[in-house]
Amino acid sequence: MHPTCTLSKEDTGSKVDQKLYRGMIGSLLYLTASRLDILFSVCLCARFQSDLRESHLTAVKRIFRYLKGTTNLGLLYRKSFDYKLVGFCDADYAGDRIERKSTNGNCQFLGENLISWASKRHATIAISTAEAEYILAASC
């Protein structure tokens, strides 16, 4: 998803079939178990399931188009004897434009291989970037 692309709730576009959209989101969420690159986009699109508009469906179709172009992209696991656990965590302060909640993302490496990743919107509203990162550090 491009930085200039912002999905919002106050959209006046025409309504679309909810069943189709939910089916698409469901399939994509299943895919995020192996394709971490679409995780953020899918999670963002999944938040609009209750009030659907044409622009949301276009965003989901864009994800499908990206997937079609990168079908043979996958995680590479190399043999290594290095078992050091390393974590990365990052928060996007007030990344959610509707509820002003922060988004957090974290990933863990074991040696040089990626073993775990997550993207989650906070349950509480943080008042500063430091607080957003603090909450994130506690949750990863």
Place this chain on the structure above:
Amino acid sequence: MKNQLEDYQINSNSIPIFCDNTATICLLKNPILHSRAKDIEIKHHFIRDYVQKGILDIQFINTEHQWADIFTKPLTVERFDFIKKNLKMHFVSD
């Protein structure tokens, strides 16, 4: 996750966690309660104990090398591909 690794007889002390906010790192390493931090929920404060005990080691990392960026915000194509490469995502030729 640390407990799971211990099951496989891999013991790791001080797991490094990379964070790109210096204020947070200071807040975590300093056990004094600040007035600005009083509204953070109590359940989030347990991480301080872990840092004090030395189980977790919070370190600073430049935003440039913060791979978790990909999970939090929409990125430009160049940055997206760069992070993907560093997360060991590669094209498999069939």
